[in-house]
Amino acid sequence: MPRLRVLLALWHRRATTRAALRALPPERLRDIGLSAPEAQREAARPFWEDGERRRRS
Numbered sequence: 657m658p659r660l661r662v663l664l665a666l667w668h669r670r671a672t673t674r675a676a677l678r679a680l681p682p683e684r685l686r687d688i689g690l691s692a693p694e695a696q697r698e699a700a701r702p703f704w705e706d707g708e709r710r711r712r713s
Contacts, residue, residue, distance in 0.1 A: 667703045670706075670707075674699045674701065674703070677690075678696075680695065
C-alpha cells in the first residue's frame with residue numbers, strides 16, 4: 657500500500673502543478689523560463705505522464 661500512496665501523491669502533485677501553470681500570466685511564465693506554448697503543452701499532459709521528454713528510437 658505505501659507504493660500506491662506515493663503514486664497517488666505524485667499524480668496529485670502533477671495535476672496541481674499543471675493546473676497552476678494554466679493560471680500563470682505570460683510575465684510569470686517568463687520568470688520561470690517558460691513560454692506560453694511550452695506551459696500550455698505541459699499543462700495539457702495527463703497527470704499520469706511525467707514531464708520527461710522521451711527519445712524516439
